[in-house]
Every structure is written in C-alpha cells, then in structure tokens.
Amino acid sequence: MVVEAGLIYRTTREIRGPLLFVEGVRDVAYDEVVRVITAEGEVMGSVLDVSRDWALIQVFGETSGMDLNVGVRFTGETLKIPVSDELIGRIFSGSFEPLDGMSSPLSTDVRDVHGGVINPAARAVPSEFIQTGVSAIDGMNSLVRGQKLPIFSESGLPHNRLAAQIARQATIPGREEEFAIVFAAMGIKHEEAEFFREEFEKTGALSKSVMILNLADDPPIERLVTPRIAQTIAEYLAFDLDMHILVILTDMTNYAEALRSISIAREEIPTRKGYPGYLYSDLATIYERAGRIKGKRGSITLMPILTMPGGDITHPVPDLTGYITEGQLILERDLYLRGIYPPMNVLPSLSRLMKDGIGVGKTRRDHADVSNQLYMAYAEGTRARGLVRIVGVVGLSERERGYLEFADEFERRFVNQGYYENRSIEKTLDIAWDLLSMLPEEDLIRIREEYIKEFHPSYRGRG
Amino acid sequence: MELRGVIERINGSLVITRFEEEPKIGDLVEVGEMGLMGEIVRLSEKTAYIQCYEATSGLKPGEPVLDTGKPLVAELGPGLITTIFDGVQRSESTLWEIAGPFITRGIHIPALDRERRWHFEPRVEAGERVVGGDIIGVVRETEAVEHRILIPPGLRGRIREISEGDYTVVEPVAELETPWGERQELRMMQEWPVRTPRPYKERIPLVAPLITGQRVIDTFFPVAKGGAASIPGGFGTGKTVMLQQISKWADADIIVLIGCGERGNEMADVVTHFPKLIDPKTGEELIERTIIVANVSNMPVSAREASIYLGVTMGEYFRDQGYDVALMADSTSRWAEALRDVSGRLEEIPAERGFPAYLADRIAEIYERAGRVITLGSGERIGSLTILGAVSPPAGDFSEPVTTHTLRFIGTFWALDTELAFRRHFPAIHWLRSFTRYLDVASKWWSRFDPRWEEMRGKALELLEEASEIEETARIIGEKALPDEQRLVLLIAEMIREGFLVQNAFDEVDTYCEAEKQVALLRALMEFYDRTEPLVRKGIPIEKIRGLRVVPELMRLKERRGLEPIERAKAEMEREVRELEEEYREAI
C-alpha cells in the first residue's frame, strides 16, 4: 500500500458496524484511503461519502473494540498498489500485506485497484479455445482465452477440485504457453486455501502465481478490496507483461455479503434479500476487467467461484453474476450424490463465447452440432427421468426409454471423469458420438447430415 | 450562460454543488478540476444535485463546478453511422486513440468529427422557401446510407445561398433568410436535447411488419414498423443474440444498437462481426447502416441512463429523414436500475423494489417515441422508429416492476423461457406466453404470399397449444397411454418446434429465413398434419407416421437453401402417405 503521512483526526462521532462518521475534516477526497489507528495497530478504510466538514468511512478491518477516540489519518490517495514482476510467486493478505515472510513489494509503478474501464472499441473478441480436458466443459461449454466463466456451486461440492483441475490442465492445443494464476480467496476456509496452494505447488504453478488470501477468520469488509487487488495484478501481468492469466476468485458470495453489510449499515434501500441495488454494477466492475485488448498479447481469463445459498440459482449473487459473466458452469448436489465428478449439470450451464472458439481450425467442424444435439437429447432424457417417477419405466414409450438410457450413459461416460483425467477434445467428441449412436439416427436433426456421414460410428470406415 | 459553483458533498455518482446563482435543471456541468461530465438532476434553490457521468473517486468538496448552461444534447449529422459511442456520445474509437485502451476520465471530445469533410449535394436552390424538416441537400455517408441534411425544426425562410462542395459538419453549406430578415447560416450538424422527443407533423397508422428473417418473430409474433416490442428473459435465454439478429437482418434502413449496462465483449463482437456480413437487400456491409452506443456494465451507472435517450434521439433524427429505423436497447433493465440508483442517492421515496414511483412514466416516455410519422417539412415524407427493448428480470421472474410496466406500453411481447434455453431450443421465445398486437398489419402483408396465411398461423399455434395440454396429461399417464390422435398432435408440435421455431443464429443458412421460405415451410408442415390426421383417425398407428422418411426431412428443410427442397419434400410426403394408405387399405 502506498501510504503518505497526513493529519490525524480524533473527531469520530459515530461508529456503526463497519462505518465511521468523522467530523471536522478538511480537504478529503471521495474514495480516499484512510488509516484508522487503534491501540492494536492500523486498519485501512476508505471514504464513502464526504462533505465539506465530515466524512463517512468504511473500515476494511474489525471495528468492534474501537472507541470514538480512534485516530483517523487521511492519506490523500485512492487505493493503489505497486506493481512489478516481483509480485509473481508471492502470497499476500486480502489487503495486500505480505504473508510469505518477505518484505512489502516496492515499485514506482502504482496502480489504482479500481482499475479503468476497458474501452469496448479496444476489446478483442476472445476466440482461442482452451482445452481444459474436462468433457462437460470442452464439449458443451467451451472456455476461451479472455472469457469470464464462473462456477456456481454449493458448499460441500467439489468446485475447488474442478477449478484446480482446470488450472492444471488448461492448454491451447498446439501451443505451449501456460497460464499464470492470480488466486484471490474471500472468506474461504484455511484448508481450502491450503488445497489450492498445494495443488499449485505440485504442478509448479505456484512460482508463477500470485495468491491474495482473505480467509474465513479475516475481516469480512477487507473482502471488498481483495478481488480488486487481484484484478489489478492480473491486468498488469496480462497487459503490461504480455502474460496469459487465469484469475480464480473464490467465494464471490462472501464478497457480496461484505458489500451487503456496508449497505445495511448505511441504511440503504435494499432490493432483494437485503442486497443493494448496485450489486450488479459493483460486481461488473470486478468481472468486466477480464478480457483481451487489441494489440496486446496477454489475456485475463476469469473464473469466479460462488456458492449458491441453499443451492438457489435465483439468489441475487448467482443471478446477477450470470447476467454479467459470459456463461456459467453449474455444479449440483444431485449429480454429486450419484457419484458423478464433476457434478456438472450441463443444461443450465452455458458458455456464451463458445461459438467463436470452436469449429474448423479450432476444435472440429462437427463440434457445435454435436454439442447442440447432446443438449437436446439429454434434456429429453431428463424429462423422461421425471416421468419415470410418476408412471414408472413401463409407462414410457420405447422412444422415451431410449432417451432415459441415453441420459444415464451421458452422465456416466461423458460428464463423469477422473480428477486426473485429461481428455483431448477429439476424445471428448468421440465419446459424444458413441453416446449419440444409441439414438435413432433420424432423431439427430441438430447435426448436419454431412457430419453424420463423416463421424457417426455406423458410417465409420465406410468411406 | 455559464455559472460557477463549488462542490459541497460527494456520495458516489451524486455530487452536491452550491452555485452562485440558481442553475437550470437538466444542465450539463463540468465537475471538479478534472472536468468530469455531469447533469443537474435536482435543484433546491442554489444547491444542485448532479449525477456524474464519470467516476468521482478523488474528487473533493471545495472543487469548482462549471454549469455549461446547455442540456445534454446529441450532435446530429454525417458521421453517426458506423460509429461506436459511449452513453454521452463520445466516439469510443477516438477515445481509444487519445487515451489508450482504458477509458480515462475528463476527456471532452465532440461527437462528430470536426475535421472530416463530406461531399454535400444541394437538393434545393437559392431563392427557394424552406421550413423545418425540409431536405436541403444530401451526403453519401456510407455506401448504404444517404444522409439527408434537414432544416432544423422550428426554422424557416428563404435560401439565399447554397452550394455543392466538401464541407466539415460545422462549416456553413447554405444561408437562410428568415421571415424577419435575419440571416442564418446552415450547417450539416444540428443539436437536439436528448430527453426531448423530436417533433413531427402527424402520427400515422402502422402498415407493415418489420421483417427480421427470424421465423418465430415474423410468422408468429411480428412487430410493426413504428411499433414497440419487449424481449424479457433471465440470463442466457437469448435476448442479446435475438437483438443482434434483428440488427443484422431486419429490413430497416438504419439500425441503432444500444448496449446499455451490458458486456463489453458483446459490443466488441458486434464491431468485429458486423462488417463481415452483407445485407441481403443492399449487398452492402451491414455495419454501413448501423450506429452503436456502448455503455457497458462497468462504466458509471448514470451515463447508462443517458445512453437510451441518446440512441432514441439519433433514431428519431433518421426517422425524420424519411427512413425506417429500428432501435434495440439491451437492456432496459440496466437503464431502470440507473434510475433507481440515482433516485436512491437523492433519497426519494421508493415504490416497488426500490424503483422510484415515476418508473412507469419513464418507460412509457421511451416507448412513446416509437412510431410511424409524417415528418416535418413540406411534402409527405414518412419515416418510422421501431423500438425493441430487452428486459433482464431478476431471477427471470416476469412479475417484477420493469417487465410488468413495460408490458403496458408495447405491442409485441417475446417471452423467453429458461427451459427452452436449457434444451438449446433457440430462439427460446415461448409460443404460449408471447403475444403481438400487430397481427392485422402482418396478415395484410403476408397474404401476398398466401391468402390463407393467417389461418395457417392460427392453426399452427392452436396445435402447439393443444400439444402442451396433452403433454400435461402425458406427464401423469405417460405418452404411451395417449390415444394416437393426441400423439399425432405431439408429433406435429415437435415438428413445428424443430422444423420451424428453432432457428440457429450461427448456422450459415438458417441465420436468416426469407419470407417466401417461411410461408412455404409452414405450409409444408401444416399439409403434413392435414394429410396424416385422417390416416390416424382411420386407425393407422402413430408409429407408422413417425416412421415416415419425410418426418426428419421436414424438420431439416430450414437448413436447406431455397424453396426447391420444400417442394421435393412435399412430393415425397405425398408418395409416402399414398403408400401407407395402400398398405392399410384392407384394414381401413
């Protein structure tokens, strides 16, 4: 943190939750960083509302135990961090204090953590297929470099494993460039953060990664700056140092709760479930920093992870996230309980940038059609599964029974795979064709006839 | 008149300022040392509440504010087409050149290029009398668009001088003498306050549908040129793709595409892909008739609010030139949220879900600006502005305020359905929950292809509806237990869905479907039902019908070019049906 000396005010009039109301201040800027000085040390805060003689401050640490005598020092700066290539391989706290025993990074190059807005005219459309080796993603919800694709999960599901597997396996077929990882934790458990650290260490990714950790027992309000620090570092690495960055942000629900607690303390009018109306815009200022820029080599691919309270996808955090990100990968308890890894329900999952990343010269020409057909057939199969509960298998028509069987096999052979299993896209598509051949050929109407002739197992080897 | 003030307080995008004298509400201001753009949204004597269009971080109380004395205006003239603007009409390409790939605050650039010269060809002569709305000359702005230079509304007089030549938008191209003997220079650029609708002579009835090449829209839920439509749906149900499809293929002269608080990559996608597409009508690149406003989700919220008005104003301006303009706003919910945000900071009393009580009025004001009109000026020039707005209801729940209020002011409602999207039935426009109030207009237009069009359309919708009722029953007793007549309805509904309603935007052939082909497809499907229904009634088992080779073929016709495959399929159908009749002659 870049901090400059300044006057210390002891004119706090009110402490309400994470907010301080300070009077008699002069020359304070909106969004300026403050240091709140207590007997135990210093905590950071920032100005939320300011008039000529008072300022409202949100404190990124604990306020319980503070009294009206706290010192408040205004730094004259908005929140900035120094950036340099020396950040690579480092581990920091959620407010950028070193956690790895090394000294605070120094640089003359400091960046505002709020970043700028990438000019839409300067954006390059992400279009390079990333092979994650996970069929449910590569085959049906393909990820491309520069995309923002979140994982919607529930507590207890293996979203961390999936993210780690993706981080380990992600490659651009035919190229050897690897991702460097910027990892930001918000309110997750120690063991979860430790899991990621070990995973990154095993693959050697740790030396190319930056970790920003705000854990479950760290101050919740600090989570408001954690993802912004991560994105600031990612932007620097991607757009100044030409690196390909995978940013993992977990758990965004904890972030949103921190935002909510500020909003409640300010007595703002909530919209849904106590969340403020600006949650959408606020999340956008984090997520939209991913992407590619014309004329720059690097990229930011973003994978936020969030747990849906009660598995409810209509909860404001997944809902608004889905409105901003370029798709979503959805993990479900039902699949998990049936032993499917990754327990991904492909139907509500989506990759909006898939169309630009697949097809001739990228994956295979039948890819889009095959994926489309799998969606249709699996939807048909799950519908049949719903019917079975009422009319029993005997009540199904032969056609419905075929689809039911398809759905089971699809989950077992296509979605399900090993944590260390890294499937090529050809392998994924071949499994898909094997499954589709269970269905009557005339039902494959989402697939062009020429591709059926070329790839359908019953035509193979017949020239 | 310019006024000076001093910042009193900063609360997010809201900046409270005390002026030396009372300013005007709606005035554009420059805030702070950085000169951030803002607009006065509330006034209490000399204290003004300013919504700032740029991020306010670092701003301090005590910094100066300058009131420009002008409201937020759009610059109108050659140079609009193909440009990508932000919410307050700065060219984003120019911003990129000046400031690099990240948007920097406090940059003031004019909307229209002041250096670029355009070839102006007069259409009136010295000595002629003109009134507001008259065309005095034209500029070939792009291959596809002739930009007609209009006398600004309210002005009239006699042309003293006018000459052909290459001019910038601010150089005089003509001189006018008003009835009061004043001389006035005429330039190609004019300004118009974005929040005020541009005037016209008269509203006139809507007469033609906007043909989009999207079957579910054109055939089932058409929107009239000059009408308004809304497309609500949860995330991922296909709002953006549909509005982009319409932008690409609609038979409008001018397209205004507003990305309001949505993704940056979607705007980049438009800028990247549109120039590669060719307009089936003019043979020109599709971008050559398109204006883009890109106010993305991470830009300051308040400029989002302005972006819609900006887009509508530019649309009206081309309407006034006698064009059919189609405007897409994606998404109006983000615009409404911007209203809510500002309202909340002003501490207004909220109505539902925190939205201000005037939300419905504001929505109405926007859709009211759609219409088909006789423009100002001598003569009977007709132009239209069609407004299509996406709505992004939280949790996909259509009972929320923006959706419900919008419903009252539009003529066509395209209800997107999550279940359809999950099975990749796109466009996921649900046939039972959507509606159009422009059926009369559409019927008249479509009857040129088939006098029985309305009947066929009605029958198809009826079958779809019947199928969904039968499905309800099937959910309880299983499809197998249904009588064959009902199973045939399920089959034909499936064929209509797959063979007609489903239309892949990314398929080279099917991305656009000509009107003739739409009619022919529908006719073929309905004929299939008419031919097979008697057979099933006579006792031919449904499995036999489903097994006909023409069934999958009918569902694939959409992906084949032209009409000829449709005729062939119909012949094939006839043959197969005859064979079946033959086979069962005895039994029957």
Ligand SMILES: Nc1ncnc2c1ncn2[C@@H]1O[C@H](COP(=O)(O)OP(=O)(O)O)[C@@H](O)[C@H]1O
């Ligand atoms: N007409 C269509 N044809 C093919 N795919 C579509 C179509 N409409 C939507 N999709 C698919 O659905 C995804 C989401 O659509 P989009 O329009 O971005 O949704 P929304 O704007 O409602 O969030 C797209 O990325 C695309 O994969």
Ligand SMILES: [Mg+2]
């Ligand atoms: Mg969209």
